[in-house]
Amino acid sequence: MPELPEVEIVRQSLDKKIQKKKVKKVIIRNRSLRFKIPRGFEKFLENKTIVKVSRFSKYLIIYLSNNQFCVVHLGMSGTIHLIDFKDKKDVTNLSFYNSPFLPKKHNHVEIIFDNFKVIYNDPRRFGFFQIIENNRDLKKRFIHLGPEPFDNKFNLKYFQKFIQNKLKTIKDLLIDQKFVSGIGNIYASEILFLSRVNPSKKIRSLNKKECNQIISNSKKVLLNAINKGGSSIRDFKNTDGSKGGFQDSFKVYQREGECCKRFNCDGIIIKKVIANRSTFFCNYCQI
Structure with missing residues (x-):
């Protein structure tokens, strides 16, 4: 999708x-x-x-x-x-x-x-x-949907209030459209990699720094993807005859078994199913 x-x-x-x-x-x-x-x-x-x-x-x-x-x-x-x-x-x-x-x-x-x-x-x-x-x-x-990642309402106060008393993993939360609108499976993995957060981590254990990183990187990853024309996961060329280029910048998505791209990291990209969706993360820098 x-x-x-x-x-x-x-x-x-x-x-x-x-x-x-x-x-x-x-x-x-x-x-x-x-x-x-x-x-x-x-x-x-x-x-x-x-x-x-x-x-x-x-x-x-x-x-x-x-x-x-x-x-x-x-x-x-x-x-x-x-x-x-x-x-x-x-x-x-x-x-x-x-x-x-x-x-x-x-x-x-x-x-x-x-x-x-x-x-x-x-x-x-x-x-x-x-x-x-x-x-x-x-x-x-659209009243049942959460704010977009670019919305000022998607901030630390909103984040911390939403996760109170919830037992979800952070990966499951990021693709919950009631929490934040527009993030799906691809970009959730990329956001959590930049944030150095393990996708299996329970949201109740997130600290303030991690929440801020996820908020900031959500905006950063999506804006970067838009600027690069989106992600062409399959054989696609747009009306100008060019592919979306963000898939060339994937740090973890669909990179199972490959070396982590983070500088000085010796980790390997792992694939794990979370909330019935394939999730990718580094086994070293996303502890």
Whole structure:
């Protein structure tokens, strides 16, 4: 599943393409996604101008000219493709997963503009499109989620209050979207490596310094990933034909059995399953 940096790259690409553009037509080829696309969805989007494409956590938010919104989640395998009617390119994918080319199957939604169209493709159909009528409902939609790592609310006071009387491991906590929004399996391992914290450590035993390190490194790792175009875990090239580059900077993720990259560390990267997810860490400097 794409994490915050990958969704942010999709947001940037999509915003650049569709901002201030008017939707001419919407075609639904399959309504049976994670949540069934409502019958009025076509009318909801058609003849509306896109104000901007925003994001919260792993969700895309399309702002419409009538002060309504369309929330999009890519799920496990959802990708967004752009087809230019005049300048057809081989590479169409705005996302970082699966093929960079438009697949022949599983094209569920088409949003058509004057000179191009946007296609949502999703083999597993865990993604969804959701109509949001007003600002109040938009805020309510995300009220169950914690702050983003970049939010000022994600601070030491918030951290220490949240972990009181909880028995989770720190790895399990970091991927809990109720605690902090947008961090998934990949970046949790990288954040804990930079923080020198063992992912199996119980959160009740974290000290103030460790909490501050995790807060700071959460921002650092995600911002670095965004600046490097996200992580291309599979065969992906973006619309410019280039891969996301953060996977080249992985310190621990998918490096099982390799030497630790930290200076003067003789450790080896270990793989362990925590909360049913593969977790990577150094057996020496993350004690």
